[in-house]
Amino acid sequence: MGNSLSPVQAKERIQSLDILRGIAILGILIMNIQSFAMPGAAYLNPTAYGDLEGLNRWVWILSHIFADQKFMTIFSILFGAGVILVTDKAVAKTGKSAGLHYKRTFWLLVIGLLHAHLIWYGDILVAYALCALFVYLFRKMKPKKLFIIGILIISVHTLIYVFFGLTIPFMPPEAAQEISQSWAPSSELINEEITAITGSLSQQISAVSAAALEMQTFIFFIVMMWRAGGLMLVGMALYKWGVLSAEKSTGFYTKGLIISSLIGFPVIILGLVKNFDANWSFEYSMFLGSQFNYWGSLFVGFAYICLIMLFCKSPVVPWLKERFAAVGQMALTNYIAQSVICVLLFFGIGFGLFGQIDRTGQILIVLGVWLLQLLWSKPWLSAYKFGPLEWIWRSLTYWNRQPMER
Numbered sequence: 001m002g003n004s005l006s007p008v009q010a011k012e013r014i015q016s017l018d019i020l021r022g023i024a025i026l027g028i029l030i031m032n033i034q035s036f037a038m039p040g041a042a043y044l045n046p047t048a049y050g051d052l053e054g055l056n057r058w059v060w061i062l063s064h065i066f067a068d069q070k071f072m073t074i075f076s077i078l079f080g081a082g083v084i085l086v087t088d089k090a091v092a093k094t095g096k097s098a099g100l101h102y103k104r105t106f107w108l109l110v111i112g113l114l115h116a117h118l119i120w121y122g123d124i125l126v127a128y129a130l131c132a133l134f135v136y137l138f139r140k141m142k143p144k145k146l147f148i149i150g151i152l153i154i155s156v157h158t159l160i161y162v163f164f165g166l167t168i169p170f171m172p173p174e175a176a177q178e179i180s181q182s183w184a185p186s187s188e189l190i191n192e193e194i195t196a197i198t199g200s201l202s203q204q205i206s207a208v209s210a211a212a213l214e215m216q217t218f219i220f221f222i223v224m225m226w227r228a229g230g231l232m233l234v235g236m237a238l239y240k241w242g243v244l245s246a247e248k249s250t251g252f253y254t255k256g257l258i259i260s261s262l263i264g265f266p267v268i269i270l271g272l273v274k275n276f277d278a279n280w281s282f283e284y285s286m287f288l289g290s291q292f293n294y295w296g297s298l299f300v301g302f303a304y305i306c307l308i309m310l311f312c313k314s315p316v317v318p319w320l321k322e323r324f325a326a327v328g329q330m331a332l333t334n335y336i337a338q339s340v341i342c343v344l345l346f347f348g349i350g351f352g353l354f355g356q357i358d359r360t361g362q363i364l365i366v367l368g369v370w371l372l373q374l375l376w377s378k379p380w381l382s383a384y385k386f387g388p389l390e391w392i393w394r395s396l397t398y399w400n401r402q403p404m405e406r
Contacts, residue, residue, distance in 0.1 A: 015325050016246040016312040017085075021078050022328030022377075023308055026370050027071030028124075029338050030063050033362045035122045036342035038355060039193045040211065041185050044290070047280045048184050051358050059359040065268055066300075068293055072124070073301030076228045079128050080135060080235025081244050087139055098136070100397070105132040107396040111332070111389070120339045121211035124228075127220055131229040135236070143237035150233030154298070157226040158291055165287030183282035190355075198352040227294075244305070246312040253313070256306035264299030267292050326377035330387030334373050341369055382406070 034043050041048035046060045086104065087097035112125025138146060168176060181189065196207035215224075238244050271292020278284040312321065327334055344350030345365065346357070357365070380387065384404050386394060395402045 013329070014085075014245050015321065016309060017078065017081065017244060018325035018328035019312055019321055020074060020244065020305065020308050020328065021331045022324035022326070023304075024071045024074040024078065025327055025331045025334050025338075026324075026373065027067055028075065028335075029366050029369060030067035030071070030363070031069075032122055032338065033342065033366050034063075034359070036120065036339075036346050037353070037357050037362050037365075039185065039190045040121075041183060041190075045183050045280050045282075045285065049190060049355070056359040059363050061272065063359075063363075064272060064293065065265065069297035070301045070304060073231060073297055074305060075124070076128075076231035077235035077238060077301070077305070078244070079132070079228075080232030081239035083132060083136060083232065084139055084236050084239050087136070101132070101136050103399075104393075104397045105129050105136075107393055108132070110396075111336075111393065115336055115339065116212035116216065117209040118205060119208070119336070119343055121208045121215055123212065123215070123339075125335075126212075126216050127224040127228050128232075130216075130220065131225060131232055135229055135232040138233055139236060141236075143240040146233045146240070147237035150230045150237065153226055153230030153233065155226075155230075157223055158294065160222050160226075161287045161291060161294075165284075168283050168287070179286070180282045183286050184280075194355045197346070197354045198348040201349055204348050231298075238305075243309070246309045248309070250310065250313060253306040253309045257303050257310070260299040260303035260306065264296045264301075264303060267296035268300065271296065323374045323378055326381050327373050329381060330377050330390060332393060333387030333389040334377065336389055337373070338369055341372075 031043070039049045042050055046052050046064075050056070052060060083101065087101055090097035090100045106129075108125055109129035112123050112127075112129055116123035116126055138149065141149075168179075171179075185193075193207070196203045198204075235244070242248060271289060274292070275285045275289045278289060280289075342365075346352070346354040348354075377387075383406060384391070385406055386402070386404065391402055391404055
């Protein structure tokens with residue numbers, strides 16, 4: 001049985017990838033909490049709902065500068081690296097990888113669809129599974145080529161949004177009105193959303209499923225396919241270059257951190273100033289105004305990768321590295337657990353706090369969830385080989401019940 005396929009064993013794992021993934025999973029909740037706690041429009045347009053004064057304003061600004069799209073960037077890059085890792089291992093053992101890749105992707109799609117339509121519409125797994133169908137075809141390319149094609153694919157979204165942004169004056173008034181309503185919904189539409197999310201289970205599922213369908217079709221084709229797909233190719237390149245496995249020199253990561261921060265943060269802050277100057281109007285902020293963070297977050301995401309690699313290379317706080325790595329090893333379980341916790345807090349099936357907790361309160365909840373996940377992941381992995389959902393995903397992929405206990 002020397003050439004049969006099996007999941008990656010603990011001793012084969014690359015700690016820097018697990019640490020990166022763990023920090024990314026925790027970081028994405030800073031933004032996702034807004035979609036759990038408030039009407040959907042508030043995620044992109046901070047003036048659409050809720051108090052934006054004092055501390056709440058600062059929470060939003062700091063979340064936007066330091067978190068919005070940054071951790072998702074890292075997560076997408078890691079997904080691309082993961083495709084190479086899994087397929088290389090399969091080729092080494094059996095000489096082929098397509099069957100394994102597509103089975104793995106199929107079951108991820110199934111898990112994502114269940115998550116998106118039954119629990120939370122903001123799911124990212126469906127988009128990743130759909131992108132994985134085509135990024136696999138690029139896996140054998142040289143890193144430089146992967147990187148360039150990845151950046152070109154990421155740029156397609158910008159072309160679409162610049163086109164929309166420049167053609168708003170020529171749109172039929174009813175089309176412009178409809179877009180405007182999605183950006184800054186009337187109080188009537190907002191109340192309808194609050195009623196549905198805090199209503200009965202069937203109301204909740206029907207509202208979530210309708211929003212998920214829009215995410216997986218229209219929004220996937222204008223945003224996610226290009227950004228996530230392009231970043232996966234960039235991730236493949238960075239993995240092949242040894243950037244994600246902490247193989248580069250301390251000087252490389254230090255330079256990367258400084259240069260990327262000096263480009264990324266000023267671009268994001270400039271966009272922030274311009275959007276506040278435009279009063280977050282849909283004509284400017286929805287399309288052209290969104291591109292500052294779209295591109296700035298790529299640089300900041302890379303700066304974070306460099307910072308985390310420096311952390312991985314240093315001998316400090318090994319216990320904290322182990323905690324982050326455990327969160328990352330159980331990334332799928334922890335990601336879905338965040339949804340379950342937030343749905344129980346905010347939706348009608350639980351405490352029904354949707355629309356009631358301000359941004360400051362939301363960040364305190366994020367800190368609480370982080371603490372839980374940092375506390376529970378390591379003890380779980382001391383007793384078991386995989387997180388519960390990782391175990392299910394692997395067992396379905398290999399169509400064989402995987403051993404769970406250590």
